Amino acid sequence: MFVNVAWHSLLNRKYSVLLALISVAISTFVLLGVEHIRHEAKESFSNTVSGVDLIVGARTGPLNLLLYSVFRMGNATNNIAWESYRELAADAKVAWTIPISLGDSHRGYRVMGTTQDYFAHFRFGQNTPLTFAEGRPSAQLFDVVIGAEVARKLDYRLHDHIILAHGLGQASFSLHDDKPFQIVGILRATGTPVDQALYVSLQGMEAIHLNWKDGVKIPGRQMAAHALEADKLTPKSITAFMVGLKSKMATFHVQRQINHYQREPLLAILPGIALTELWQMMSVMENTLRLISILVLFSSLLGLSTMLLSSIRERQREIAVMRAIGASPLFIFLVIQTEALLISLSGIIIAICALAAGILFTQALLAENYGVFISHFSMNSQILGILGIIIASTLVLALIPSLSAYRMSLHQGLAARS
Amino acid sequence: MYPDSPENATLTVPEAKLDAVKINNLYFFYPGKARTAVLVIPEWRIARGARVFLKGPSGSGKSTLLNLLAGILVANKGNIEILGQNLGALSSRARDRFRAAHIGMVFQQFNLIHYLSVLDNIRLAAHFGKKDMVDLTVTAKQLFDALGLDNMLITKKAGELSVGQQQRVAIARALINSPELLIVDEPTSALDSDTRDAFMKILLEISQKQGNTLIFVSHDTALTHHFNHIVNLAEINQAGAVEYVC
Numbered sequence: 127m128f129v130n131v132a133w134h135s136l137l138n139r140k141y142s143v144l145l146a147l148i149s150v151a152i153s154t155f156v157l158l159g160v161e162h163i164r165h166e167a168k169e170s171f172s173n174t175v176s177g178v179d180l181i182v183g184a185r186t187g188p189l190n191l192l193l194y195s196v197f198r199m200g201n202a203t204n205n206i207a208w209e210s211y212r213e214l215a216a217d218a219k220v221a222w223t224i225p226i227s228l229g230d231s232h233r234g235y236r237v238m239g240t241t242q243d244y245f246a247h248f249r250f251g252q253n254t255p256l257t258f259a260e261g262r263p264s265a266q267l268f269d270v271v272i273g274a275e276v277a278r279k280l281d282y283r284l285h286d287h288i289i290l291a292h293g294l295g296q297a298s299f300s301l302h303d304d305k306p307f308q309i310v311g312i313l314r315a316t317g318t319p320v321d322q323a324l325y326v327s328l329q330g331m332e333a334i335h336l337n338w339k340d341g342v343k344i345p346g347r348q349m350a351a352h353a354l355e356a357d358k359l360t361p362k363s364i365t366a367f368m369v370g371l372k373s374k375m376a377t378f379h380v381q382r383q384i385n386h387y388q389r390e391p392l393l394a395i396l397p398g399i400a401l402t403e404l405w406q407m408m409s410v411m412e413n414t415l416r417l418i419s420i421l422v423l424f425s426s427l428l429g430l431s432t433m434l435l436s437s438i439r440e441r442q443r444e445i446a447v448m449r450a451i452g453a454s455p456l457f458i459f460l461v462i463q464t465e466a467l468l469i470s471l472s473g474i475i476i477a478i479c480a481l482a483a484g485i486l487f488t489q490a491l492l493a494e495n496y497g498v499f500i501s502h503f504s505m506n507s508q509i510l511g512i513l514g515i516i517i518a519s520t521l522v523l524a525l526i527p528s529l530s531a532y533r534m535s536l537h538q539g540l541a542a543r544s
Numbered sequence: 545m546y547p548d549s550p551e552n553a554t555l556t557v558p559e560a561k562l563d564a565v566k567i568n569n570l571y572f573f574y575p576g577k578a579r580t581a582v583l584v585i586p587e588w589r590i591a592r593g594a595r596v597f598l599k600g601p602s603g604s605g606k607s608t609l610l611n612l613l614a615g616i617l618v619a620n621k622g623n624i625e626i627l628g629q630n631l632g633a634l635s636s637r638a639r640d641r642f643r644a645a646h647i648g649m650v651f652q653q654f655n656l657i658h659y660l661s662v663l664d665n666i667r668l669a670a671h672f673g674k675k676d677m678v679d680l681t682v683t684a685k686q687l688f689d690a691l692g693l694d695n696m697l698i699t700k701k702a703g704e705l706s707v708g709q710q711q712r713v714a715i716a717r718a719l720i721n722s723p724e725l726l727i728v729d730e731p732t733s734a735l736d737s738d739t740r741d742a743f744m745k746i747l748l749e750i751s752q753k754q755g756n757t758l759i760f761v762s763h764d765t766a767l768t769h770h771f772n773h774i775v776n777l778a779e780i781n782q783a784g785a786v787e788y789v790c
């Protein structure tokens with residue numbers, strides 16, 4: 127019965143109720159939106175690399191190593207000698223390795239020198255291997271495989287010829303224009319930094335630098351591209367390498383072994399742990415966003431209470447009438463609580479619908495323009511927990527008007543003076 | 545029909561049950577600095593089925609007395625028995641339920657919840673009265689006929705009715721649970737004289753038909769001829785006569 131009374135009472139004050147409803151809906155939308163994006167960001171973050179047991183680079187900070195080897199941000203401070211790499215890769219406990227050689231770029235996208243092993247062993251997400259949308263892994267010296275975003279943004283097709291630039295940066299002036307590469311494969315989109323890079327063989331990487339010294343072209347030392355033979359192009363060094371072990375049990379042992387490597391100072395990190403550390407660094411930002419959205423929600427619920435509280439004054443007569451026909455103060459208390467709950471529930475429903483629809487419509491846009499993949503909005507236990515907290519806070523804050531109505535119904539007599 | 549009429553006297557009803565209202569040594573003051581008694585009523589009885597006209601100047605404690613009779617306020621001392629039930633012995637929840645089931649109330653104005661339909665107003669009263677109303681609409685329509693109200697009004701919002709219609713709907717609302725006691729507080733003061741006479745006629749007819757005890761509060765002495773008991777609150781209330789201070 128009090129639901130019926132509360133419902134009609136709200137309809138009777140549609141404008142102020144509508145405003146309170148919109149305010150609750152917007153703040154719930156913001157809170158749930160922030161939560162969803164945070165969840166998605168964390169998910170995609172921890173999905174960038176999987177199935178790799180160790181990442182090895184020259185000795186530096188773990189985060190730096192993670193950033194340049196996986197996220198392709200920042201630079202390596204030093205390289206690893208090819209001999210060291212071969213020796214460590216030959217260890218009996220090591221199942222496979224993926225060498226990584228960085229330093230060149232193509233129109234702002236980084237070029238990574240690697241081997242076939244990259245396409246065979248690298249995993250992202252939930253142990254998902256890389257697959258080709260078109261073409262195949264690079265086989266020839268001047269073959270290049272490109273990430274999905276590179277292909278889309280630069281509008282590259284299979285068999286296009288491209289020129290790599292020396293060093294990083296959008297507009298490099300030193301181009302390897304004497305040795306064009308041919309696109310032989312385009313990777314399927316992954317939603318990870320894999321999409322934003324170009325992949326050549328280590329030999330190809332070596333070949334384009336043959337007539338270079340200290341990052342500068344040596345004039346007059348042109349070499350015919352066809353004169354190069356792949357087997358003679360052993361690199362002198364690589365930037366980093368990823369390691370897959372035969373047994374996970376050996377991870378810490380191998381890590382220690384690499385960290386104590388005698389020939390040169392190396393660092394081996396566990397990608398999972400390093401990713402967690404990196405995420406924790408971002409948690410300040412994450413918590414700030416969360417705090418702001420909680421405060422926004424709190425103020426809108428407070429606004430809802432204020433709206434109800436000011437309505438109580440106008441409802442003296444109505445309360446007197448209800449009392450006269452036998453309503454207990456509890457009934458009047460429940461009517462006000464129900465009103466708050468109805469507004470808050472409707473606000474939540476509107477917010478969820480708007481968020482689900484908003485994500486549905488912006489998904490393609492975000493993926494296309496920013497390479498950000500956001501999954502559909504779904505009700506997980508965390509979202510349900512947040513909704514529970516919103517409803518509980520509504521009921522607590524609605525105590526202000528409903529207790530006021532309760533007290534009024536106790537002390538005010540039957541005939542409210544008009 | 546009155547308790548003192550011959551046919552009633554033969555019934556073996558305890559004497560207390562014959563009274564619709566029985567007040568003994570009532571003493572009431574509002575909590576506050578003054579602590580001066582508002583009502584002091586040594587004894588007052590209203591027989592069942594009586595039609596009482598209660599008059600008194602404003603500020604004489606009429607509203608306080610009605611609140612006490614309805615069980616919204618509780619006496620500081622003394623007993624109020626309504627229909628044989630001592631209100632002071634009931635919990636506040638039970639008093640609310642007792643009021644809903646046994647007392648019908650009509651006020652000067654604003655008797656209805658304006659945003660509910662007429663039917664919902666009546667339904668709400670029936671809900672609190674815990675009357676098992678399968679045919680609530682039928683009962684409401686019978687009351688509407690008796691009150692000279694158009695049945696079409698039942699689905700309208702109470703706020704859309706004229707004041708005269710609202711007052712008559714208020715009677716229907718007050719009578720839906722067939723209360724033994726009907727308390728009416730200056731119901732005609734918002735009405736013009738023609739409407740007032742029609743209203744009085746209907747009110748008296750219908751309460752006579754239902755056999756309720758009627759307490760009619762007004763300062764309009766022109767209406768006294770409709771009643772068989774005229775009580776001046778100033779005469780039964782001794783609060784002004786003696787300075788009762790707690």
